[in-house]
Amino acid sequence: MLKTKNLVKIFRSDEIETTALNNVNLEIAEGEFVAIMGPSGCGKSTLLNILGLLDNPSSGEIYFNQADVSKFSERNRTKLRKANVGFVFQSFNLIDELSVYENIELPLLYLKVNSSERKKKVTEVLEYMQIGHRRKHFPQQLSGGQQQRVAVARAVVSNPKLILADEPTGNLDSVNGDDVMNLLTKLNNNGTTIVMVTHSPSDAEKAHRIVQLFDGYIVTENIKKG
Numbered sequence: 001m002l003k004t005k006n007l008v009k010i011f012r013s014d015e016i017e018t019t020a021l022n023n024v025n026l027e028i029a030e031g032e033f034v035a036i037m038g039p040s041g042c043g044k045s046t047l048l049n050i051l052g053l054l055d056n057p058s059s060g061e062i063y064f065n066q067a068d069v070s071k072f073s074e075r076n077r078t079k080l081r082k083a084n085v086g087f088v089f090q091s092f093n094l095i096d097e098l099s100v101y102e103n104i105e106l107p108l109l110y111l112k113v114n115s116s117e118r119k120k121k122v123t124e125v126l127e128y129m130q131i132g133h134r135r136k137h138f139p140q141q142l143s144g145g146q147q148q149r150v151a152v153a154r155a156v157v158s159n160p161k162l163i164l165a166d167e168p169t170g171n172l173d174s175v176n177g178d179d180v181m182n183l184l185t186k187l188n189n190n191g192t193t194i195v196m197v198t199h200s201p202s203d204a205e206k207a208h209r210i211v212q213l214f215d216g217y218i219v220t221e222n223i224k225k226g
Contacts (some may be wrong), residue, residue: 001162001193002028002051007060009046009216020046021057022216028195030161033188035204036197038213044197045166047213051195052085052164053077082110086155088184090167092147094139100150101126101135107158121157129153129183145176152183156192163187165196169203181206 007024010017020043028034028051036044049055050062053069062070064084069077086107087093094103101122108118126132129149139147148168155163165184169177177200185206188194196207204210205224212220 001030003063005061008058010058019216030193033194033207035207035210037204042213043216044213048164048166048197053081084161086160086163088151088155088165088168090170092151096139100137104154104157125153125157144172148180162193
């Protein structure tokens with residue numbers, strides 16, 4: 001599904017040049033659950049943003065379903081991203097002025113899904129995530145665990161082929177963190193490809209493969225047995 005070839009990302013300012021990613025070669029198969037680990041500043045989130053077509057590499061190539069998207073126009077990248085990728089962030093990124101239902105509905109509005117189909121899809125995902133009783137609440141009325149459930153629901157409501165999760169349990173206690181990881185595992189078992197950045201060894205153990213980054217390089221890849 002995803003493949004990077006000699007991926008390089010350099011951030012430049014007037015005085016400093018920082019290499020965030022250095023010749024990263026990575027393949028992610030459809031249906032995989034991959035965890036990306038490494039110390040702060042090693043390039044994990046930068047790699048996730050490039051995989052999600054939110055940022056461009058400085059050089060190298062990225063393939064999505066065998067199409068080289070590294071040279072896509074911004075319009076085509078946005079179109080591909082909306083139709084195929086869901087995002088889950090550590091900070092939830094919910095819109096405070098919108099209800100739970102409206103937050104989840106938002107990606108479908110961007111995709112111009114008709115009203116009756118939106119209602120059907122949002123209702124289904126509310127029940128799937130067991131937050132139907134919170135549909136009229138606003139984010140600030142929810143616990144951290146409930147907010148992350150809403151964020152996951154928003155990520156999956158359009159049935160994306162790929163979910164990118166950046167520290168999805170980072171702001172949660174252990175109980176709610178386990179709950180969110182179980183949801184991601186369930187989604188993966190149902191066929192969704194997941195790439196997750198995490199500092200948590202226990203969260204990473206839920207993945208099929210653990211990729212370790214250090215100073216912008218992939219230093220190890222561990223495939224779990226069984």
